[in-house]
Amino acid sequence: MSAALRELHDSLLSEEGGTLATYIPELARVDPALFGLALATLDGRVHAAGDADVPFTLQSISKPFVYARALADLGLEAVLSRVGAEPSGEAFNAISLEPGTGRPSNPMVNAGAILTTSLVSGDGPAARFERIRDTLSAFAGRRLELDEAVLASELETGDRNRALAYLMRNAGALRCEVDEALDVYFRQCALLATAEDVAVMAATLANGGVNPRTKEAVVPGPVAEHVLALMASCGMYDGAGEWLLRVGLPAKSGVSGGIVAVSPGQFGIGLFSPRLDVRGNSVRGVAASRVLAERFQLHLMHYPGRTAPVIARSGDARTLRSRRLRRRAERDVLHQHGGAIHLRALQGDIEFAAAESVLQSLGALPGKARWLVLELEGVTRLHPIAARMLDAAVAELGGRGIAVVTGDVHRRGLLPHASVEHASVEEAQEECEDALLARHGALLSPDTVLAWEAHDAWAALDEEARAALAAALPVRAYGRGERVLAQDGEELFLVLSGRVGLYGPGVRGRRLGSAGPGTAVQRPGQAGGGLVAELSTSGRVLGAAQQERLERERPRVLARLWKWLAGVGRE
Amino acid sequence: MSAALRELHDSLLSEEGGTLATYIPELARVDPALFGLALATLDGRVHAAGDADVPFTLQSISKPFVYARALADLGLEAVLSRVGAEPSGEAFNAISLEPGTGRPSNPMVNAGAILTTSLVSGDGPAARFERIRDTLSAFAGRRLELDEAVLASELETGDRNRALAYLMRNAGALRCEVDEALDVYFRQCALLATAEDVAVMAATLANGGVNPRTKEAVVPGPVAEHVLALMASCGMYDGAGEWLLRVGLPAKSGVSGGIVAVSPGQFGIGLFSPRLDVRGNSVRGVAASRVLAERFQLHLMHYPGRTAPVIARSGDARTLRSRRLRRRAERDVLHQHGGAIHLRALQGDIEFAAAESVLQSLGALPGKARWLVLELEGVTRLHPIAARMLDAAVAELGGRGIAVVTGDVHRRGLLPHASVEHASVEEAQEECEDALLARHGALLSPDTVLAWEAHDAWAALDEEARAALAAALPVRAYGRGERVLAQDGEELFLVLSGRVGLYGPGVRGRRLGSAGPGTAVQRPGQAGGGLVAELSTSGRVLGAAQQERLERERPRVLARLWKWLAGVGRE
Known part of the structure; x- marks a missing residue:
């Protein structure tokens, strides 16, 4: 310059x-x-x-x-x-x-x-x-x-x-x-x-x-x-x-x-x-x-060309999911009823005209919609008038029985009528999914401990493996905020209650996702990152010693377990 | 309205x-x-x-x-x-x-x-x-x-x-x-x-x-x-x-x-x-x-409040990586020399002043930078003058020996001085990583077939397993564009040459990432999606029959293999 x-x-x-x-x-x-x-x-x-x-x-x-x-x-x-x-x-x-x-x-x-x-x-x-x-x-x-x-x-x-x-x-x-x-x-x-x-x-x-x-x-x-x-x-x-x-x-x-x-x-x-x-x-x-x-094309009346659409992404929870690892029973409900949770990701500079076009899109939400996740992270500027227009639309959706949930902590308070505001869109999505699961009786309450026989891994095992693993894997409980798999030699945690958050490397690592009952998490690799109990959490731990014993005595059990794990989160 | x-x-x-x-x-x-x-x-x-x-x-x-x-x-x-x-x-x-x-x-x-x-x-x-x-x-x-x-x-x-x-x-x-x-x-x-x-x-x-x-x-x-x-x-x-x-x-x-x-x-x-x-x-x-x-705050001179920063994300390839699955030798080079590849993700409406602030940031790229990936997907409007300013900066970086690579097919042609333009930022990142690996002698040429002993899985196996698997896993070659693991009962593909693209469900599924030599891909789960050879590709296939035989005869081999796979892409 x-x-x-x-x-x-x-x-x-x-x-x-x-x-x-x-x-x-x-x-x-x-x-x-x-x-x-x-x-x-x-x-x-x-x-x-x-x-x-x-x-x-x-x-x-x-x-x-x-x-x-x-x-x-x-x-x-x-x-x-x-x-x-x-x-x-x-x-x-x-x-x-x-x-x-x-x-x-x-x-x-x-x-x-x-x-x-x-x-x-x-x-x-x-x-x-x-x-x-x-x-x-x-x-x-x-x-x-x-x-x-x-x-x-x-x-x-x-x-x-x-x-x-x-x-x-x-x-x-x-x-x-x-x-x-x-x-x-x-x-x-x-x-x-x-x-x-x-x-x-x-x-x-x-x-x-x-x-x-x-x-x-x-x-x-x-x-x-x-x-x-x-x-x-x-x-x-x-x-x-x-x-x-x-x-x-x-x-x-x-x-x-x-x-x-x-x-x-x-x-x-x-x-x-x-x-x-x-x-x-x-x-x-x-x-x-x-x-x-x-x-430098500074003329006040200069027309800068067409802008990209204000709605960058849109869909429902049948295809747009949170990064929460969920057991099959929950995945099945989301797959079947996910049309109740809609997501709209907005982007760019949102002034009156852009807000007006968002309103059009929100007005066209289907009758069976019950939740709307409004993603604002890509919004570079939300003009005060646009915020007011969106909030009025949020209030109106509330009247139609659609709860609006936003993420992005930096925008907190901009849409007072949004029913819940979360630190991130990820958490907002998880919350809506939980609410939908609860409505269909598929959500475990935070203090319910899944029976070992109801864990997804169980279904992947044969009779021999089930019996062997139940005995081999000690139960472990973590308080909220505790690090999961914190002890040396702990390799795998099969979640039975609560929730484990997956964080990226560093002291203030980014939250990458979470894992609920019926799923499992591994000890983070050499790149680091952390596993933290986000609720009171319990489950079964596979340690290095048990693994060695199983490898010697029942390698087939271990093969089944690791194969199941290799597929977790990849379907 | x-x-x-x-x-x-x-x-x-x-x-x-x-x-x-x-x-x-x-x-x-x-x-x-x-x-x-x-x-x-x-x-x-x-x-x-x-x-x-x-x-x-x-x-x-x-x-x-x-x-x-x-x-x-x-x-x-x-x-x-x-x-x-x-x-x-x-x-x-x-x-x-x-x-x-x-x-x-x-x-x-x-x-x-x-x-x-x-x-x-x-x-x-x-x-x-x-x-x-x-x-x-x-x-x-x-x-x-x-x-x-x-x-x-x-x-x-x-x-x-x-x-x-x-x-x-x-x-x-x-x-x-x-x-x-x-x-x-x-x-x-x-x-x-x-x-x-x-x-x-x-x-x-x-x-x-x-x-x-x-x-x-x-x-x-x-x-x-x-x-x-x-x-x-x-x-x-x-x-x-x-x-x-x-x-x-x-x-x-x-x-x-x-x-x-x-x-x-x-x-x-x-x-x-x-x-x-x-x-x-x-x-x-x-x-x-x-x-x-x-x-509706339409006054021409209305000041709409501060905008979010034009640079949404910035970093280098030590932490900001493509979603290509890479063998350990490649990961080590990227970890050590990734500071040569920089990424700047721009967002929002970019006019003169915003472009000017991007230029400041580009001027401050460290001396060891050799590639710059410019992500434009979050850009809602690139004013012609901003495009010209960015392109001039791209030309200048070229003079300093820094190649600028952009993604997002919709912006193609806006920055004529960018050395390569890709269909997506993901592919732009992969290309730069490949170039860096080539400079350090860690990239396999497309027609090089990795020796089975040099595959990452090999290192995770013991002597018994290595011998057993080499015999059990038939070699398979795919032409460019062919579906990988297309036959029933094929469960796992250990890549030895070429590249496999991972695509989301649907006919025009989104490209989710890719896998190179020394890594492996599994058959997609029930949610669908596809695996496609993006180059002439070869590797070893684990089929259901071999798996059953291994489970009967050498379950420990299988346990090692699946455990290794459960960790791929998670470090």
Whole structure:
């Protein structure tokens, strides 16, 4: 990315069109060759090229951020009643006041910005300015300093802004002293920031108002939303419409040569090059924005192509099973009645339209469905509205007698109407299978111990083997949480009650599955992993010594047992 | 969804504010109580409530679609040179022409629309109108009819539009006869559509210009992008800025009471209710749009919250292995040198910013990496720019000596620089493992037959068993594609050369894994599934008869063999 920015920077160095701003004399003293680009991502990284660390005064780039402060302080309606939201279609310093009320057309032209600044909470101009400086600093993630020379120059030459303020005061729109309003406004314009700072400020807007580097929530999400909408419609002065058409990004330019642009939900861009076009926008900044938007397909209205289906997998428990090892009696019931348990695995970014299509699928669940396992692990983003829609559907399914069970601990609480939430989809599936088995009388209660004669291995043995094994295999009981087959020389555990969890290698090994009564587990191989009693568990253990004895005395018994085991979990 | 629309419809019935348009007398004769809502999704479904099937004349709703036609016919630059893209901040019938050139400010006000209509290709007004009607019909997915009564009424009373046209002609902006331009324009305004039609027209714009019902590509994607940008900045006349701020959707209203609104990439909305506010927008339509946008969080600038990481899984072949059963010699090499094969599983919607973060991760691959398996199965959308960025990174990794291998047949061709593309990630992993084994001299060439003494089972047997089994197990060879263990009574296949694929039940069973030389496969259980030779394959077969004989004569041999098998694939 940094390389792409450097390449873009170098390719635009030959662009020497435009002229320095002159209406603030101090701005005419800046090096016209400066050119910096920066891009800040929402995970807090900043890429930069050229003079991205050279500070310049924010000028009009301050406007959207001060507007954000005013919106957060007063609320949208109160602010809209004082400053409009309509593009004026005129230059930045136009006198576009509403006839009668003097209400300026929008907060991105000077009149509207002066009025917006006056709306920020604060006891007097000094406090108000500090509040604004604190806000802009929080957007940037570092304390922004004031350029006293530029400020002095603005104060000296800001007659047109004084005129605008007096007109607004005359009309009753501006309700504080003109000097007080202008003092704060000139100061905010003279705050110094670099292209990198501006990129982070933009990324904070892109990130719902949360600074992606400091993680500070600078303004609430809806405020960021409103500021971006206003930048989209009014940000680029009288070229705003064409900007939105060609570049398609909310943006704001300043007369010192800076541009802030935002790719909502993606990142922020800061640009700085002092030579301006006739509209007062940085020539290289506009050119760089166009190239970035086109090369990286950032246009707000860009259609990114078809998405994969939101439902990645779907089926019922006749084919989609948990990884619980189950005895034949249970497998037979699941095979026959598994149509009562449905699974839908969702994936990707689920917004309104995707949720709507999930709802269609859930509405079509067959009448005999009783459980729905909703797998959310592949969901990369569940928009709040989609979560609400899904939860409403879950509640409705509940009314139809279908219990909805979700996995994935990270999504816990998103679907309050889901009847049970598990740490993983695997466990959710196991739970539903258990419930179905219970309904058909095929589930052993946790404290029932399966008779040895009812163990699946029994059926695989002949009379001789049955008699021999019953005597050879000692019974062992494990408390919940105990390691199974923990002693040296223990090779095989035939489960008669409870449940054994199978975990991958490592201290926090992933749960790979589990084994219930009537099945068996072996000691893990050299790759490690663990067997843990997930309930009070009992069964019969085959140790190395018994195995040797059987091998000597009754090898056929052992052959039968191992053959049975070689098939467990493979049917 | 339909229920939500009906509820919204009912809740707004009591809203009886506004008045019928009067400037076209025929429009004043419509039933003011009519109210229809429709929403069309990108998978082609249409939800509707109220009078969504009542036709009304499109009026200004035709403008964005005719603009789309002109853009597709002439290109953006040619159209922009004749019609601007700046919001006029004035009413729909304002005289906002550029001084000197007479260029209208944008195609959404009447002057700009009349000029845009004149730009559409066509030999004379009749052909031009038919081209426009064909286009709007293609957007709607059905042939749109003309309301002759409204047309007559427009023709009679369109003096203001005539004045606008004459002014433009006088300034040299309009280059055809005034009557000719107006004739076509009045006709396009008098085309009849329902709220359902309008929703589909909007969905076509939301869908990159492709009608989601008929699948017809009505206009190219960039044209849809430009039209949406223009609707966002200029669609709602002098209330466009506040509309974008509050509702945040590209939209266009018409004087007959219709509104078309678009949620880009999600769906289209059509609204119809004839009573208008002072700005000429449908009162109920505006109210319904606001409720929809707010309730379903459709605002363009809405920040949907953090997304899950784009890299769902990452690791190397020491822990992330294919499901190929491999002999111990191969497993040992993978365990020791698996750090040369890296895997990154991507997920979700991958746009610029997500791709950028993948690039960071790929840049940090360790120096000893030689292969990268890029898993794309969980990717729901790979934006073209993200595909290009990833492919550039793949090319760069190639330069560093790292081969990139992808799975997922559906993404084939997206990353031309990936050295090999496989039908599945599983196969990609197997291929990389094979390459690593070959580098370490541990891979058998396809035509090498493993000596029986070198088979893993051999090591698990004692002297007696080795001698007994070599005699008892006949050698069997399968041609590529042949079913393995196809004969009744065959129970076990010990692979000595080639490869056996393990497939799930069904004719097109999923490939579950594979088994190479030195390993073994059993006959599938009752649940079915299949074993298929994926290469010329040979090995030794244990049949039921041999097994019975061994059980009688040498049960200990059998016990050893089955015990070994019970552990295969479980370490």
